[in-house]
Amino acid sequence: MATRMSTRLLVTAGAAALALTVTACGSSGRTTGSGSGDGTLVWALTQGSEATFRASATEWNKAHADSKVDYQFFQNDPYKQKLRTAVGAGNGPVLFENWGGGALADYVKAGKVADLTPDLDKNPEWKNRIFPSVLKSATIDGKVYGVPVNGVQPVVLYFNKDLFQKAGAEPPKTWDDLLALVKKFKAQGIAPISMGGASKWPDLMWLEYLVDRVGGPDTFANIAAGKKGAWSDPAVLKSAQMIKQLVDAGGFARGFTSVSADAGQAEAQVYTGKAAMILQGSWGYGTIASGSPKFVSEGHLGWAGFPAVTGGKGDATNIVGNTANFFSVSAQASAKEKKTAVSYLKDGVYNDSYVDSLLKNGDVPPVKDLDAKLKTTKNADWTTYVYHLTRDAKSFQLSWDQALSPALGDALLTHLDQLFLGQISPQQFCAQMDQAAAK
Amino acid sequence: MTLTDASKAPPGRRGSGDGPPFLMALPALLLFALFALVPMAIVVYLSFTRWDGLGSPAWAGFDNWHEALTSDVTRHALWLTLKMMLISWAVQTPLALLLGVFVAGKQRYRALLAVFYFVPLLISTAAIAIIFKNLLDPNFGLGATLHLPLLDKDWLGDPQLAFYAVVFVIAWQFLPFHTLLYQAGARQIPASLYEAASIDGAGRIKQFWHITLPQLRYTIVTSSTLMTVGSLTYFDLVFVLTGGGPGYSTRILPLDMYITGFQSNQMGLASAISVVLVAAGLVLSLALVRFSGFSRMRSQQAGM
Numbered sequence: 001m002a003t004r005m006s007t008r009l010l011v012t013a014g015a016a017a018l019a020l021t022v023t024a025c026g027s028s029g030r031t032t033g034s035g036s037g038d039g040t041l042v043w044a045l046t047q048g049s050e051a052t053f054r055a056s057a058t059e060w061n062k063a064h065a066d067s068k069v070d071y072q073f074f075q076n077d078p079y080k081q082k083l084r085t086a087v088g089a090g091n092g093p094v095l096f097e098n099w100g101g102g103a104l105a106d107y108v109k110a111g112k113v114a115d116l117t118p119d120l121d122k123n124p125e126w127k128n129r130i131f132p133s134v135l136k137s138a139t140i141d142g143k144v145y146g147v148p149v150n151g152v153q154p155v156v157l158y159f160n161k162d163l164f165q166k167a168g169a170e171p172p173k174t175w176d177d178l179l180a181l182v183k184k185f186k187a188q189g190i191a192p193i194s195m196g197g198a199s200k201w202p203d204l205m206w207l208e209y210l211v212d213r214v215g216g217p218d219t220f221a222n223i224a225a226g227k228k229g230a231w232s233d234p235a236v237l238k239s240a241q242m243i244k245q246l247v248d249a250g251g252f253a254r255g256f257t258s259v260s261a262d263a264g265q266a267e268a269q270v271y272t273g274k275a276a277m278i279l280q281g282s283w284g285y286g287t288i289a290s291g292s293p294k295f296v297s298e299g300h301l302g303w304a305g306f307p308a309v310t311g312g313k314g315d316a317t318n319i320v321g322n323t324a325n326f327f328s329v330s331a332q333a334s335a336k337e338k339k340t341a342v343s344y345l346k347d348g349v350y351n352d353s354y355v356d357s358l359l360k361n362g363d364v365p366p367v368k369d370l371d372a373k374l375k376t377t378k379n380a381d382w383t384t385y386v387y388h389l390t391r392d393a394k395s396f397q398l399s400w401d402q403a404l405s406p407a408l409g410d411a412l413l414t415h416l417d418q419l420f421l422g423q424i425s426p427q428q429f430c431a432q433m434d435q436a437a438a439k
Numbered sequence: 440m441t442l443t444d445a446s447k448a449p450p451g452r453r454g455s456g457d458g459p460p461f462l463m464a465l466p467a468l469l470l471f472a473l474f475a476l477v478p479m480a481i482v483v484y485l486s487f488t489r490w491d492g493l494g495s496p497a498w499a500g501f502d503n504w505h506e507a508l509t510s511d512v513t514r515h516a517l518w519l520t521l522k523m524m525l526i527s528w529a530v531q532t533p534l535a536l537l538l539g540v541f542v543a544g545k546q547r548y549r550a551l552l553a554v555f556y557f558v559p560l561l562i563s564t565a566a567i568a569i570i571f572k573n574l575l576d577p578n579f580g581l582g583a584t585l586h587l588p589l590l591d592k593d594w595l596g597d598p599q600l601a602f603y604a605v606v607f608v609i610a611w612q613f614l615p616f617h618t619l620l621y622q623a624g625a626r627q628i629p630a631s632l633y634e635a636a637s638i639d640g641a642g643r644i645k646q647f648w649h650i651t652l653p654q655l656r657y658t659i660v661t662s663s664t665l666m667t668v669g670s671l672t673y674f675d676l677v678f679v680l681t682g683g684g685p686g687y688s689t690r691i692l693p694l695d696m697y698i699t700g701f702q703s704n705q706m707g708l709a710s711a712i713s714v715v716l717v718a719a720g721l722v723l724s725l726a727l728v729r730f731s732g733f734s735r736m737r738s739q740q741a742g743m
Contacts, residue, residue, distance in 0.1 A: 081701060088493045106704070110493040198596065198684060255577025257685045258596025269578060407703035418686040421598055 039068030040333075040340040041093040043083065045325070046073045049150040052357040060348040067340035069095070069348070087112050087330070094333040095341050100137035100146055100326045101402035102409065107328070113145045114329040119342050120144055126346045131366040133396035137323040137403070146326030147345050151282075151363025152390045153322040155205045158284055159277045160270050161302045163190060167276075171304040175213075175242065178307050182251045185276045191253035193246075194275035196261025200413040201401060203420050205279050206246075208320040208400055209306040210239035216313035217395040223437070224403055231433035235313075240419060240426035242309075247420055257421055264291055271295040279306070281321050282386050285379075286362060296379075303385065319389060320397040324366055359383065366390060411436035479717065486710035499707055507711040515687055516695035517715070523606060523691055524670040530610050531617060531666060532659070538614065539621020540651055553622070560615040568679035571608045595681055598688040605677055605689050612676065613669075617662045624658030625651060660731040664724060671720045692716055 039061065044053050053071055061068045072093070074082060080103075086092045087107060098104050107113045120127040127135075130148060138146030159171060167188060172178040182192040196202045211219050215235025222230040230236075246252070253275045259265050264287045269275035271292040278284065285303075289296040308316040327349070329341045348354070350367050358365050359377045364386045374384045390396065401409035415432050418424045424432065486503055488496035507513050542553040559567065574581045575594040582590030594604040632650050641649065674693040677683070683690035683698060690698070696716060700709030 084492045084704070106491055106493055110491075112493065198682070200682075200684065253578065255593040255596050258575070258577055258593055258601075260572065265576065265579060274578065407705055410698060410703045414684075414687060417684055421685050423598060423686050 039070035040337050042069050042071045042095040043093040044071055044073055044097040045079055046075050055357050056348055056354050069344050092330050094330050094337045095327050097325050098328055099402050101398050102405045105140050108140050108145050112331050114331045115143045117143045123346055129367050134323040134366040137398040138326045146328040148324035148366055149327045149349050150325050151358055152324055152366045153281045154319040154389055155281050155321040157277055157279050157304045159302045161300050163276045172307040174307050175309045182249050186250055191275040192251050193277045194253040194266045194269035195256045196259045196266040197257040198259055199261035200417050202261050203416045204400055206243055207239055210242055211235055212318050213309040213314040214238050214312045229434055232430045237426055237430050240429045244426055285382055315394045317393050318395045319393045323396055323398050482710045482713055485707055486714050488707045490706040491704045492706055503707045503711040506708055516690050516692045520692040524667050526606050527609055527670050528666050531614055535614055535617035536621050538618040540625045543622045543625035556618055557615045559612050564675045565679050567612050568676050572680055596685055598685050601681055601685055601688050620658055620662045624655045628654045664727045668720055668724050
């Protein structure tokens with residue numbers, strides 16, 4: 001009897017446990033309702049613009065009691081995975097933050113993202129407010145699937161003004177200037193360029209800029225379009241050779257391949273006077289300013305655009321980097337949710353107080369006619385520089401690892417790492433990338 | 440393996456009615472089925488599909504398997520995993536054995552030293568990785584700051600060195616655990632064996648070779664099994680320390696699986712790699728158990 005009792009008990013317990021887990025899987029319903037409020041659900045990232053998002057939601061909800069937005073915030077790395085799983089399972093939010101490019105294209109291909117083109121066309125003042133070069137990153141097959149919501153992040157060349165002054169040097173205008181500077185600084189025992197090579201993506205900035213300067217924006221357009229042999233384009237090969245030339249000349253700080261870009265060590269080399277230059281996204285300014293506030297406030301930090309390449313096709317005003325983060329609308333949202341989302345994107349995002357909040361945080365949004373506002377910001381010289389750089393750029397290329405599919409982006413970063421390490425030749429790099437792209 | 444062991448047990452020693460009833464294994468079995476077997480079956484299914492985690496999986500036949508078994512990256516990862524397993528074992532076993540026997544002694548200073556040896560056991564893997572990443576940094580690390588030419592190398596950035604740097608950090612992390620095993624093993628050896636040996640005139644070294652080592656045989660088997668099978672799952676440490684770089688030089692199989700699945704979003708291919716990993720782990724532990732005589736293990740102290 002005792003055994004029989006225990007059997008029944010166990011089976012019941014087992015069944016209960018099973019039922020619990022099963023219901024746990026199925027109970028998380030869709031979109032609205034979950035979360036704290038009853039508004040349209042928005043998923044966004046904790047870093048960067050969280051303060052702006054929060055303030056904007058409070059302001060919007062006060063004025064629109066019948067169409068509220070309800071933000072939920074996530075950390076960067078877990079967010080990518082969570083979003084993919086949730087959207088894949090049909091449990092995604094109505095509005096979600098993303099980076100445009102290849103990852104967004106995956107969502108579009110799976111039919112998960114709403115086309116915003118008709119809404120933008122209906123409201124030209126909304127559409128025309130945004131820099132077209134930035135909107136391009138969320139445009140797939142001629143349709144717009146996302147609008148920018150925070151600041152631009154172009155890649156610029158930062159330098160230590162003191163070291164330049166001591167060496168009697170000017171920021172490089174051309175590639176040959178840069179090579180001459182490498183020699184000059186090496187002779188003085190200073191590392192010419194520091195880089196967080198262990199993170200691999202800083203390597204990519206050099207290739208992106210060089211390919212643009214040598215071959216113009218079309219070279220990468222062919223690669224992105226998946227044209228056969230696009231990676232063996234003479235411009236890509238020449239850029240890879242130039243990278244090898246720079247590495248072989250000792251351009252990068254010793255041990256650059258083991259420096260991680262996340263911990264700010266590469267930037268630290270510049271403000272501690274160990275290295276003269278660093279190529280980094282606009283967030284590098286914040287990293288340096290928080291690492292050594294004095295270095296920035298006393299004016300030791302200089303910045304310049306990427307040098308031109310003599311005889312190259314690319315315009316010297318072209319920039320690369322992260323264009324901005326975007327908000328996209330779920331294709332599974334109900335008509336009412338979509339309406340709320342679109343009107344929030346139109347009137348709630350990039351309105352006066354929103355832009356002020358971004359600027360206060362040091363973010364420069366890609367919207368027109370900001371000059372007057374920029375003059376009143378704390379680091380006006382820096383924000384104005386970034387604004388003009390972005391506004392005047394003939395082309396603003398989204399980082400390749402974002403623009404390409406994630407699989408190809410990973411292959412690119414690893415092969416490029418091998419090129420910087422000298423493990424493969426420029427020819428091998430092109431051939432291996434063509435091979436990876438053909439898959 | 441437990442099932443076959445039970446069936447091999449000498450008849451008569453244990454009647455069919457004795458011993459704990461099968462029911463007691465049921466909760467564990469249920470949980471195992473729910474959280475290990477069912478996901479495994481799903482992974483095997485996924486390995487025959489093409490899936491980016493967004494849409495629905497599309498049948499792909501043997502494409503992923505062909506790719507997993509022929510791609511240079513995966514093969515290289517498999518080779519690295521084997522290399523890491525063998526070198527880790529060869530580095531850790533002698534050290535852990537000697538340390539374990541040493542701290543098994545009853546002297547006070549040994550107990551004190553043991554406390555220091557066991558510190559790495561208390562630190563989380565991610566923390567260890569971050570600590571060593573900073574210690575080995577070529578610009579701000581130990582070698583550069585203290586101007587020690589011997590340590591002043593690009594440990595994690597040089598493709599040749601990075602692999603051995605990772606092996607070293609793994610050894611640093613896991614040595615205390617295996618030392619603990621050997622310490623326990625060595626303390627089980629009856630003192631009378633040593634007394635008899637010293638009466639017969641055997642010195643310390645001879646005692647170690649002829650008493651300690653043979654008596655620790657099963658501890659060696661246990662520790663080696665844990666080490667080699669465990670090395671198939673090294674992930675967190677390598678992921679934080681090098682992320683598989685520079686180039687492909689530390690991209691071991693578990694890392695390759697993660698990058699393929701969660702960074703490149705090729706869930707099908709990653710599933711195929713993970714099935715390879717599971718198969719390798721099973722084959723390895725079965726082989727170890729079979730060839731080491733683990734299943735025939737008996738007391739070595741019969742007649743004492």
